[in-house]
Amino acid sequence: MATPLVPCPDCGARFLGRDGPTHAYVGGSAGCWAAFGELGARELELGISGPHRLSVHAYMAQHPGHPGRRQAQSVDVHLMVLGVVLERDWSVADAVTAMAGWLRGRPTWPWLEPPSGPYRATIQDVQLGADRPELESDVRHWAEAVWAGWSEQQAMVRQWLDRGAPG
Numbered sequence: 001m002a003t004p005l006v007p008c009p010d011c012g013a014r015f016l017g018r019d020g021p022t023h024a025y026v027g028g029s030a031g032c033w034a035a036f037g038e039l040g041a042r043e044l045e046l047g048i049s050g051p052h053r054l055s056v057h058a059y060m061a062q063h064p065g066h067p068g069r070r071q072a073q074s075v076d077v078h079l080m081v082l083g084v085v086l087e088r089d090w091s092v093a094d095a096v097t098a099m100a101g102w103l104r105g106r107p108t109w110p111w112l113e114p115p116s117g118p119y120r121a122t123i124q125d126v127q128l129g130a131d132r133p134e135l136e137s138d139v140r141h142w143a144e145a146v147w148a149g150w151s152e153q154q155a156m157v158r159q160w161l162d163r164g165a166p167g
């Protein structure tokens with residue numbers, strides 16, 4: 001008998017139904033969160049360490065979960081990372097360093113209405129068995145799909161980047 005695939009409420013990727021941990025405020029199904037853990041383990045094997053992981057920002061921005069203060073801050077700041085990396089050619093590590101400055105002064109992070117349509121890529125489009133260049137290319141393609149999905153909010157995120165914070 002086929003086991004039904006359960007769509008992730010945030011990104012739409014379909015995983016076998018399972019029980020398991022999810023993040024306290026990041027959205028996503030248990031299956032999707034587990035896939036994110038597997039990807040992190042694979043990236044570590046390939047030598048892609050924390051500050052260089054574009055996948056973190058793609059995942060977090062694609063999984064807003066339910067409206068709330070922490071959720072809003074998480075999505076907003078990770079969208080800022082996607083914006084500078086994908087549109088302004090910053091390295092991921094430089095963007096991660098800049099995050100501390102964006103968060104300083106506790107600006108009010110507005111809840112952005114998540115995209116209503118499907119994304120053209122999810123974490124399932126990243127091939128875990130790929131070598132490093134191919135995996136990095138998959139992650140970039142996924143990150144571009146997440147950024148494109150948030151197209152209605154991109155102008156606002158660009159303004160925040162120009163100012164160095166929302167507001």
Ligand SMILES: [Zn+2]
Binds near residue numbers: 008028032033063
């Ligand atoms: Zn998901």
